Amino acid sequence: xxxxxxxxxxxxxxxxxxxxxxxxxxxxxxxxxxxxxxxxxxxxxxxxxxxxxxxxxxxxxxxxxxxxxxxxxxxxxxxxxxxxxxxxxxxxxxxxxxxxxx
Amino acid sequence: xxxxxxxxxxxxxxxxxxxxxxxxxxxxxxxxxxxxxxxxxxxxxxxxxxxxxxxxxxxxxxxxxxxxxxxxxxxxxxxxxxxxxxxxxxxxxxxxxxxxxxxxxxxxxxxxxxxxxxxxxxxxxxxxxxxxxxxxxxxxxxxxxxxxxxxxx
Numbered sequence: 669x670x671x672x673x674x675x676x677x678x679x680x681x682x683x684x685x686x687x688x689x690x691x692x693x694x695x696x697x698x699x700x701x702x703x704x705x706x707x708x709x710x711x712x713x714x715x716x717x718x719x720x721x722x723x724x725x726x727x728x729x730x731x732x733x734x735x736x737x738x739x740x741x742x743x744x745x746x747x748x749x750x751x752x753x754x755x756x757x758x759x760x761x762x763x764x765x766x767x768x769x770x
Numbered sequence: 771x772x773x774x775x776x777x778x779x780x781x782x783x784x785x786x787x788x789x790x791x792x793x794x795x796x797x798x799x800x801x802x803x804x805x806x807x808x809x810x811x812x813x814x815x816x817x818x819x820x821x822x823x824x825x826x827x828x829x830x831x832x833x834x835x836x837x838x839x840x841x842x843x844x845x846x847x848x849x850x851x852x853x854x855x856x857x858x859x860x861x862x863x864x865x866x867x868x869x870x871x872x873x874x875x876x877x878x879x880x881x882x883x884x885x886x887x888x889x890x891x892x893x894x895x896x897x898x899x900x901x902x903x904x905x906x907x908x909x910x911x912x913x914x915x916x917x918x919x920x921x922x923x
Contacts, residue, residue: 677903680906
Protein backbone atom coordinates (compact mmCIF):
# COMPACT_ATOMS: atom_id res chain seq x y z
CA UNK A 669 0.00 0.00 0.00
CA UNK A 670 2.80 2.37 -0.83
CA UNK A 671 0.40 4.89 -2.35
CA UNK A 672 -2.02 5.06 0.57
CA UNK A 673 -2.68 8.65 1.69
CA UNK A 674 -5.66 8.28 4.02
CA UNK A 675 -6.17 5.63 6.68
CA UNK A 676 -9.02 5.24 9.18
CA UNK A 677 -9.54 2.48 11.72
CA UNK A 678 -12.65 2.17 13.86
CA UNK A 679 -13.30 -0.30 16.67
CA UNK A 680 -10.61 -2.68 15.60
CA UNK A 681 -9.55 -5.75 17.50
CA UNK A 682 -6.38 -4.90 19.39
CA UNK A 683 -3.31 -4.38 17.27
CA UNK A 684 0.12 -4.17 18.80
CA UNK A 685 2.48 -1.23 18.46
CA UNK A 686 4.68 -3.40 16.29
CA UNK A 687 1.84 -4.06 13.86
CA UNK A 688 1.08 -0.36 13.60
CA UNK A 689 4.71 0.53 13.03
CA UNK A 690 5.11 -2.17 10.39
CA UNK A 691 2.04 -0.82 8.67
CA UNK A 692 3.21 2.80 8.80
CA UNK A 693 6.60 1.86 7.41
CA UNK A 694 4.84 0.41 4.38
CA UNK A 695 2.65 3.48 3.86
CA UNK A 696 5.13 6.36 3.51
CA UNK A 697 2.68 8.68 1.73
CA UNK A 698 0.09 8.86 4.50
CA UNK A 699 -1.45 12.34 4.86
CA UNK A 700 -4.36 11.55 7.14
CA UNK A 701 -4.63 9.03 9.97
CA UNK A 702 -7.72 8.51 12.13
CA UNK A 703 -7.87 5.92 14.90
CA UNK A 704 -11.22 5.54 16.63
CA UNK A 705 -11.00 3.14 19.58
CA UNK A 706 -8.18 1.51 17.68
CA UNK A 707 -4.93 2.64 19.28
CA UNK A 708 -2.68 -0.18 20.53
CA UNK A 709 -2.89 -1.30 24.12
CA UNK A 710 0.47 -3.03 24.38
CA UNK A 711 3.74 -3.90 22.73
CA UNK A 712 6.18 -1.00 23.00
CA UNK A 713 9.05 -1.24 20.53
CA UNK A 714 12.03 0.11 22.44
CA UNK A 715 14.18 2.40 20.35
CA UNK A 716 12.13 2.02 17.20
CA UNK A 717 11.04 5.17 15.39
CA UNK A 718 8.97 5.42 12.24
CA UNK A 719 8.73 8.62 10.24
CA UNK A 720 5.38 9.75 8.89
CA UNK A 721 7.02 12.34 6.70
CA UNK A 722 3.91 13.29 4.72
CA UNK A 723 1.50 13.44 7.65
CA UNK A 724 -0.81 16.46 7.77
CA UNK A 725 -3.48 15.37 10.24
CA UNK A 726 -3.70 12.66 12.86
CA UNK A 727 -6.68 12.05 15.11
CA UNK A 728 -7.04 9.49 17.86
CA UNK A 729 -9.87 8.80 20.27
CA UNK A 730 -10.54 5.91 22.64
CA UNK A 731 -8.52 2.72 22.67
CA UNK A 732 -5.27 2.44 24.58
CA UNK A 733 -3.12 5.34 25.78
CA UNK A 734 -2.10 7.19 22.61
CA UNK A 735 1.47 7.71 23.78
CA UNK A 736 2.15 3.99 23.35
CA UNK A 737 2.03 4.61 19.62
CA UNK A 738 3.02 8.27 19.47
CA UNK A 739 6.29 7.59 21.31
CA UNK A 740 7.44 5.73 18.20
CA UNK A 741 6.32 8.17 15.51
CA UNK A 742 8.26 11.02 13.95
CA UNK A 743 5.61 13.56 13.05
CA UNK A 744 6.60 16.48 10.83
CA UNK A 745 6.53 20.06 12.06
CA UNK A 746 3.22 21.70 11.22
CA UNK A 747 1.12 18.55 11.23
CA UNK A 748 -2.18 18.77 13.11
CA UNK A 749 -2.39 16.23 15.93
CA UNK A 750 -5.69 15.78 17.78
CA UNK A 751 -6.07 13.43 20.74
CA UNK A 752 -9.42 12.98 22.41
CA UNK A 753 -9.43 11.32 25.81
CA UNK A 754 -12.28 9.98 27.90
CA UNK A 755 -12.37 11.66 31.29
CA UNK A 756 -13.38 9.59 34.32
CA UNK A 757 -17.04 9.67 35.18
CA UNK A 758 -17.60 12.09 38.09
CA UNK A 759 -18.84 10.55 41.34
CA UNK A 760 -22.58 10.72 42.00
CA UNK A 761 -23.89 14.00 43.42
CA UNK A 762 -23.89 13.93 47.25
CA UNK A 763 -26.02 16.99 47.75
CA UNK A 764 -25.03 20.60 48.20
CA UNK A 765 -21.65 21.35 49.67
CA UNK A 766 -21.71 22.73 53.23
CA UNK A 767 -22.07 26.48 53.54
CA UNK A 768 -19.21 28.37 55.02
CA UNK A 769 -20.38 30.78 57.74
CA UNK A 770 -18.62 34.04 58.26
CA UNK B 771 -31.07 7.59 -13.90
CA UNK B 772 -33.04 4.94 -15.79
CA UNK B 773 -36.18 7.08 -15.54
CA UNK B 774 -34.70 9.88 -17.63
CA UNK B 775 -33.98 7.44 -20.46
CA UNK B 776 -37.72 6.88 -20.75
CA UNK B 777 -38.56 10.50 -21.53
CA UNK B 778 -37.91 10.36 -25.25
CA UNK B 779 -35.64 8.77 -27.82
CA UNK B 780 -33.22 11.70 -27.85
CA UNK B 781 -32.79 11.73 -24.11
CA UNK B 782 -32.34 7.97 -24.14
CA UNK B 783 -29.57 8.18 -26.73
CA UNK B 784 -27.86 11.02 -24.93
CA UNK B 785 -27.93 9.47 -21.48
CA UNK B 786 -27.15 5.91 -22.45
CA UNK B 787 -24.16 7.04 -24.48
CA UNK B 788 -22.51 8.69 -21.47
CA UNK B 789 -20.78 5.81 -19.72
CA UNK B 790 -19.72 7.92 -16.75
CA UNK B 791 -23.36 8.38 -15.74
CA UNK B 792 -23.74 4.66 -15.08
CA UNK B 793 -20.88 3.96 -12.76
CA UNK B 794 -22.56 4.19 -9.32
CA UNK B 795 -23.78 0.72 -8.32
CA UNK B 796 -25.60 -0.51 -5.24
CA UNK B 797 -26.35 -4.06 -6.48
CA UNK B 798 -29.85 -3.98 -5.02
CA UNK B 799 -31.58 -5.15 -8.20
CA UNK B 800 -30.06 -7.61 -10.66
CA UNK B 801 -31.57 -6.18 -13.86
CA UNK B 802 -30.73 -2.63 -12.91
CA UNK B 803 -27.19 -3.65 -11.99
CA UNK B 804 -26.72 -5.47 -15.30
CA UNK B 805 -27.95 -2.39 -17.16
CA UNK B 806 -25.53 -0.14 -15.30
CA UNK B 807 -22.63 -2.52 -15.90
CA UNK B 808 -23.40 -2.63 -19.62
CA UNK B 809 -23.86 1.13 -20.03
CA UNK B 810 -20.82 2.03 -17.96
CA UNK B 811 -18.78 0.23 -20.64
CA UNK B 812 -15.16 0.32 -19.49
CA UNK B 813 -15.47 3.25 -17.07
CA UNK B 814 -14.27 2.83 -13.48
CA UNK B 815 -17.04 1.78 -11.11
CA UNK B 816 -18.08 2.94 -7.67
CA UNK B 817 -19.82 0.23 -5.67
CA UNK B 818 -21.70 0.87 -2.43
CA UNK B 819 -22.90 -2.31 -0.81
CA UNK B 820 -25.20 -2.17 2.20
CA UNK B 821 -26.07 -5.64 3.49
CA UNK B 822 -27.07 -5.64 7.14
CA UNK B 823 -29.46 -8.52 6.44
CA UNK B 824 -26.77 -10.80 5.08
CA UNK B 825 -25.86 -11.93 1.60
CA UNK B 826 -28.42 -14.30 0.01
CA UNK B 827 -27.15 -16.83 -2.58
CA UNK B 828 -28.94 -14.97 -5.39
CA UNK B 829 -27.62 -11.54 -4.43
CA UNK B 830 -26.80 -9.44 -7.54
CA UNK B 831 -23.46 -8.63 -5.96
CA UNK B 832 -22.36 -12.26 -6.23
CA UNK B 833 -23.18 -12.44 -9.92
CA UNK B 834 -21.76 -9.06 -10.83
CA UNK B 835 -18.59 -8.76 -8.83
CA UNK B 836 -16.39 -11.26 -10.76
CA UNK B 837 -17.02 -9.25 -13.94
CA UNK B 838 -16.87 -5.80 -12.38
CA UNK B 839 -14.06 -6.06 -9.87
CA UNK B 840 -11.35 -5.16 -12.39
CA UNK B 841 -13.14 -1.86 -12.98
CA UNK B 842 -13.71 -1.03 -9.33
CA UNK B 843 -12.42 2.40 -8.42
CA UNK B 844 -14.30 2.85 -5.16
CA UNK B 845 -15.80 0.25 -2.84
CA UNK B 846 -17.91 0.80 0.24
CA UNK B 847 -19.21 -2.22 2.14
CA UNK B 848 -21.43 -2.07 5.20
CA UNK B 849 -22.50 -5.29 6.85
CA UNK B 850 -22.60 -6.82 10.27
CA UNK B 851 -19.77 -8.49 12.10
CA UNK B 852 -21.58 -11.74 11.40
CA UNK B 853 -21.83 -11.44 7.61
CA UNK B 854 -18.94 -9.20 6.62
CA UNK B 855 -16.57 -12.07 6.02
CA UNK B 856 -19.10 -13.69 3.65
CA UNK B 857 -19.03 -10.49 1.60
CA UNK B 858 -15.28 -9.95 1.55
CA UNK B 859 -14.77 -13.59 0.55
CA UNK B 860 -16.08 -12.57 -2.89
CA UNK B 861 -13.40 -9.89 -3.25
CA UNK B 862 -10.48 -12.13 -4.05
CA UNK B 863 -9.90 -11.06 -7.66
CA UNK B 864 -7.39 -8.33 -8.58
CA UNK B 865 -8.72 -4.78 -8.56
CA UNK B 866 -6.06 -2.74 -10.37
CA UNK B 867 -8.08 0.51 -10.41
CA UNK B 868 -9.18 0.43 -6.79
CA UNK B 869 -8.29 3.62 -4.94
CA UNK B 870 -10.86 3.96 -2.19
CA UNK B 871 -12.02 1.17 0.13
CA UNK B 872 -14.35 1.42 3.09
CA UNK B 873 -15.43 -1.73 4.91
CA UNK B 874 -17.48 -1.45 8.04
CA UNK B 875 -19.21 -3.98 10.25
CA UNK B 876 -21.89 -2.63 12.51
CA UNK B 877 -21.60 -3.47 16.18
CA UNK B 878 -25.15 -4.26 17.20
CA UNK B 879 -24.17 -7.66 18.56
CA UNK B 880 -21.19 -7.03 20.79
CA UNK B 881 -20.73 -10.72 21.52
CA UNK B 882 -19.89 -11.45 17.88
CA UNK B 883 -16.14 -11.35 17.33
CA UNK B 884 -14.68 -9.05 14.72
CA UNK B 885 -14.24 -10.73 11.36
CA UNK B 886 -10.74 -11.17 10.00
CA UNK B 887 -9.76 -9.67 6.68
CA UNK B 888 -8.62 -12.39 4.35
CA UNK B 889 -5.05 -12.15 3.04
CA UNK B 890 -6.45 -12.96 -0.39
CA UNK B 891 -8.42 -9.73 -0.54
CA UNK B 892 -7.99 -8.32 -4.05
CA UNK B 893 -5.50 -11.05 -4.74
CA UNK B 894 -3.27 -9.62 -2.02
CA UNK B 895 -2.39 -6.51 -4.00
CA UNK B 896 -3.60 -3.17 -2.64
CA UNK B 897 -0.87 -1.07 -4.21
CA UNK B 898 -3.26 1.25 -6.13
CA UNK B 899 -5.09 2.13 -2.91
CA UNK B 900 -5.18 5.78 -1.79
CA UNK B 901 -7.80 5.72 0.94
CA UNK B 902 -8.63 2.92 3.38
CA UNK B 903 -11.29 2.91 6.10
CA UNK B 904 -11.87 -0.19 8.21
CA UNK B 905 -14.36 -0.64 11.01
CA UNK B 906 -14.88 -3.55 13.38
CA UNK B 907 -12.28 -5.81 11.87
CA UNK B 908 -9.39 -7.85 12.98
CA UNK B 909 -6.47 -6.71 10.89
CA UNK B 910 -3.74 -9.28 10.92
CA UNK B 911 -0.55 -7.43 10.10
CA UNK B 912 1.96 -8.40 8.94
CA UNK B 913 1.46 -12.03 9.91
CA UNK B 914 -1.60 -12.39 7.69
CA UNK B 915 0.21 -10.73 4.77
CA UNK B 916 -3.03 -9.01 3.93
CA UNK B 917 -1.86 -5.49 3.82
CA UNK B 918 0.85 -5.44 1.23
CA UNK B 919 2.63 -7.53 -1.30
CA UNK B 920 5.56 -5.16 -1.38
CA UNK B 921 7.25 -5.75 1.93
CA UNK B 922 10.96 -5.95 1.45
CA UNK B 923 11.91 -7.30 4.84
